[in-house]
Amino acid sequence: MNISFFSNLFLWLLFITLPETVFCQSADFIIQDVKFESQGVTLAGSILKPKNPFAAVVIVHGSDPVKREMEFAKRLAKEGIAVLTYDKRGVGESGGVYVGPSVGTNNIDTTNLNLLSSDANEAVKILRTYLKDKKIPIGLVGFSQAGWIIPIAASKNPQIEFMVLFSCPTITTLEQLRFQFYTNGNNNFWENHTESDAREHTKNDPDRYQFVATDPKNSLNTLSIPGIWLFGEKDIQIPVKWCMEQLNTLKAQGKPFEYTLFSKLGHNTAFDNDRVPVDISIQWIKQKTFNIKKSKVSK
Template sequence: MTSIIQLFLPILFVTLISCNESVEQKNTTPTQEKNELVDSIKTENITFESEGVKLAGTIYSPNNPHSAVVIVHGSDQVPRMTKFAELLAKKNMLVFTYDKRGVGESGGVYAGPEVGTNNISVENLNLLAKDASSAVDLIHDKVGDLPIGLIGASQAGWIIPIVANKNPLVEFMVLFSCPTITTLEQLRFQFYTNERSDFWDYHTEEDAREHIKNDPDKYQFEATDPKETLKDVSIPGLWLFGEKDIQIPVKMCIEHLNALKLENKPFEYVLFPSLGHNTIKTEPIDISVNWIKEKSLEIKNNKSTLPR
């Protein structure tokens, strides 16, 4: 409870500042606002190589970033996430977002369909993790001593821990509506809810857990278990969940995180009772931004105390 309260305190400060800015902007023309944004955030289109293919993306650089983040895709054929990147850059983060392999200007082959089969196979998730890791390497060469993190949603919950485990340049991670259960368990739950928005009006937590435990799998492939990877990850992590999620069983995921926290993993989470699977909204983003600022400062302070 203390950690959640600490997260919310900076939000009040951010809210007050935002209100003041809105008053000042009444005397600012839209053209001036646009020019100020262009002046304060520089963009650079860039390509990089991963596993033999060229991937394309954009770096968003504010004047005085406190940290750098690479956006990791969810499922689907996702191009670079420009609106999310701009939002984070406005909050003084250097952001790199790229077209998923096989999408937009990026080379390679997109693995699909989205639900089941090869899209969440061990091979594809590890390949996407290598892409994200190559993006981290690229940003590190650009930013030097800035703390570097990963931020993503949904399917990124299986990818981000793999990258964090294998690439020591990753120093924090933020995960929106990301599973801590296996890929096969997630499919059992998703098939059970069948995208019904009123699912939780007619089913209990016990119903869902029983189904996930016993339902036969529609697809036969090796499962990816993020818990096994997270056991070897020691960087700070923040998960943001919506209680009404019908893509992942949130309370099961939180239970797994609590078990990892008992092993002294520096993991935190926040649960939003009114939200579903889409948690990339104002309040969760504000909480994550303040958390990143806090962790980045801690990382910088720790580095400054290390012997040279």
Template sequence: MFKIFTAIISITPLFNLNAQEISYSSKNLRFKSKGITLSGTVYDVKSPKAGILLVHGSGQELRMKEFATTLAKSGYTVLTYDKRGVGESEGVYAGPEVGTNNIDSTNLDLLAEDVNAAVNVLSQKIRNKKTKIGLMGFSQAGWIIPIAANKNKKVDFMVIFSGALISTKEQLRFQFYTNGDTDFWKKHTEKDAREHIKNDTDRYEFINTDPVYTLNKLSIPGLWIFGGKDIQVPVNLSIEILEELNKKGKQFQHKLYPDLGHNTAASENQETIKEALNWINRL
């Protein structure tokens, strides 16, 4: 059985980001992707500030209804769907819970194809074709979103919460090193972590995915939101990589919340969601 650590994020922001809620409608729908049918819900507003597709992190993730509702009430048309093989969506789910590798490049590419199928559906729901469409995702979506955006010209921007800028194999080295220890950064230095990421022996062999390879091809703007106490993602190293990409002319920004961990989009972290939406509104 293939066993790896997963970072499962709970997304339940039941707060109101606007002083005045915007009315919206919701409709369940089904759409095709790579030979299977995915099931989701679109939350539609009359004149959206932007269209947002929510992209899952790792785990057996259902559509993110609460998060989508929050965004819709704040003026965005949102599409969210059950991950393939989960809930009402067809297909086969890959993940350590079922003994398979969910960060193999084949699976990441497949999930990116699902994202693009959903983008095409979302674009049809947007009445004003000048309205920007973006991808917003969490954790593992940091690898999936760039792959999808590189293949779909309808994507105008991306927002990634707690997504790594290092490769999938390097990420595993870091997660095995932190081993879920919430006090990890009290016991280890940044130098320790970087040396381990660089030199540790890989426990599993699979085709590696390096997000930098794809990000180098993108011209759309992106925002990464990080927590300084994250033990799933090496945040300082990821920020350093972003800054190097910006030296090449990329439009990538980041926001660091020093006291937060990996779950930067949790309901108690309202400021991170506000930061993301304010950034989208400035595009």
């Protein structure tokens, strides 16, 4: 009886002292809830940590009021990648104010994009403290709007060593809005419009919002870390062929950037039933982080 009592007491005390750690049913990784400060607010998230991670990533949100991306994070963690995913500023348990299309405001002005890039960088810092091996490469993985946020964050943070961008623009914020207004949510847009027609409108249509445009190429031009973009050819949020052309220009300048086009997919390359885009990104992370580690050893 005494042994049982003390055993139960020990377990009870253990759960009190470690309330944020939860062991997954698969036993592939543990999940630990964390909080961190960024630009005057407290953000809340979860770290998914495999036993011996070979890489680590912070997940960067799209434009919607998104909580932590747990299912996506679990998919990465099961492959040996440590992940920090957090509730977007002003969403879920995170402090601050969400601004974006879901509340009818503009969320891609320069001020907000820089603010969100600061959140991503603070997430990178906190994730590093939870990794035993301080040499594990850390990267950013993001969706859509993250195409502007990730390059800004990476250009300011040397800890970021690679980036994975699902359906992310390489055009300016104003150009993207013009394209999005032109397609107007029509899923059959590409059945009735040509590439040249869409590009002409995107370059010349009047702007409905007035703000200084953010051009991700300004940050991308400063980076020498590897990056991969995963596009869906049927995307009606961003003009992917134009984005690929701009990446080709950057590649010709020696930038270690790659992209893959999926002919049957639209904007949700990361969350479609087709698992291939995410599988490709995982294999790419394995390859690039292996190369990063090898280059560190040779120095």
